[in-house]
């Protein structure tokens with residue numbers, strides 16, 4: 001589906017990696033094992049934050065599992081919440097409140113996103129003036145809040161159809177070896193059988209669990225209301241304890257706190273759903289990499305990938321501009337020739353995978369492996385274009401050891417002991433529960449859908465269409481759905497779309513922007529999924545100004561990026577950077593470089 005941030009195991013490794021590299025400046029140590037943190041926190045209806053992961057605070061919010069059965073004796077869920085505290089105290093007039101974030105998927109962990117990128121996201125939204133130097137009340141500093149949606153990450157109860165992490169890993173490796181749709185004559189039959197087996201197992205193991213019917217997006221929106229509300233109570237209590245007089249002056253007549261939110265990818269669907277269900281609770285909301293809510297809720301997910309192939313054309317153009325030094329696939333004959341070598345290298349492994357003998361052990365490189373690399377490059381070109389060129393060139397005229405090493409590095413990562421990010425059955429369950437019942441779809445109807453997706457994108461259609469396959473076998477239906485329309489009058493929302501985004505096209509962003517009267521659309525002139533996939537000072541400053549003071553661009557605006565893939569310069573007339581810009585650019589680069 002729509003995954004902007006690293007998939008599966010990679011994110012775990014990346015969390016450790018970030019902690020290690022940050023340790024020089026902020027004395028972060030290796031994080032404690034996650035189970036020690038979360039198991040020790042008792043869920044509560046008022047937030048009690050405990051320090052965790054060095055520099056963060058964790059809490060578990062107790063909510064009803066079924067929002068129609070709110071008594072404390074009915075079944076409950078506990079939402080895992082991690083807070084990166086603001087740079088100023090909640091008592092400080094410059095405290096700007098909390099900004100919730102969601103990484104997409106569905107099935108992505110907001111806790112992991114906050115741990116991995118929270119600090120840099122905070123650098124984007126906060127005033128560039130350090131709190132020691134800013135005395136005026138105009139500057140704002142925010143808490144960044146990551147939460148795990150229902151059935152995701154450390155939120156309980158969990159939804160899982162594997163008995164242990166090792167079993168899941170084996171299944172995943174075997175599924176990858178079966179290959180993407182279209183990679184062989186056997187691939188469709190195998191994937192069909194696998195999705196069938198997965199759905200049946202989930203049905204047998206989780207069929208009696210209430211969570212199986214209460215993890216779709218509108219229910220998560222209801223949980224978000226509870227999060228906003230509990231944060232607001234927590235803030236009042238903090239102020240009351242330390243400033244009893246001020247609290248009675250400023251707080252008692254206040255309106256309820258509203259949602260401040262930056263949602264990415266599927267997180268934009270969550271944001272649109274929240275806004276449509278609770279328009280009066282919309283504060284400042286940024287929806288970045290916009291999902292088409294109609295296609296999502298209808299369960300077809302078609303039409304999202306129409307811009308994907310144009311990104312590969314841009315790959316060839318940038319490669320040509322970058323030259324042989326920076327792009328291994330460079331040809332002086334020009335971009336068309338570069339793209340045709342990409343195509344012929346891809347085709348060359350279709351029937352004959354490449355054999356690689358490496359010091360780690362034997363490996364083969366298949367058509368699916370190359371398609372996955374291309375897919376990663378479409379999502380995060382800023383870093384992945386260069387790797388794609390190295391990998392393809394190595395496959396064509398080298399020994400294939402580069403891709404072999406990537407694959408081996410992926411599989412030799414330690415199996416995470418905690419809950420996985422983007423678990424296959426969770427991604428499927430949320431998507432299938434949101435969409436219409438598909439259990440009547442026949443194999444030939446599915447093949448027709450797949451071929452249509454391939455016509456929309458020959459590089460992404462195979463991977464994209466398999467999202468829908470699980471729903472053909474998915475029998476769980478949600479007990480609660482949002483029956484109203486998506487799109488209402490709210491405080492203005494900021495929509496952001498890239499000119500060429502592989503899975504959330506700019507057309508989606510335009511359509512959704514029209515559904516919310518008064519909202520504004522910012523187009524970032526770049527390739528890749530979500531704005532953070534390429535550093536843009538311009539976009540970051542628009543987001544910052546909106547969170548700082550509610551200012552939005554006029555009508556439809558566009559932003560250039562500061563730098564392009566292969567180290568090419570971005571903005572036509574680069575602005576001279578002041579100290580604040582340098583810090584901002586560093587934050588943006590770090591996020592873009594870690595995205596894939």
Ligand SMILES: *[C@@H]1O[C@H](CO)[C@@H](O)[C@H](O)[C@H]1NC(C)=O
Pocket residue numbers: 402403405406409
């Ligand atoms: C695989 O991991 C090793 C050891 O960390 C690293 O040196 C190597 O560059 C990695 N391979 C690739 C292709 O990234």
Ligand SMILES: *[C@@H]1O[C@H](CO)[C@@H](O)[C@H](O)[C@H]1NC(C)=O
Pocket residue numbers: 437438439440
């Ligand atoms: C599936 O097909 C059966 C038999 O034709 C029909 O009764 C049922 O309503 C269909 N279900 C859906 C969800 O379309």
Ligand SMILES: *[C@@H]1O[C@H](CO)[C@@H](O)[C@H](O)[C@H]1NC(C)=O
Pocket residue numbers: 066067068479480481
């Ligand atoms: C609560 O119950 C009513 C009546 O059965 C139903 O219409 C509504 O969708 C339910 N709400 C939730 C959140 O389950």
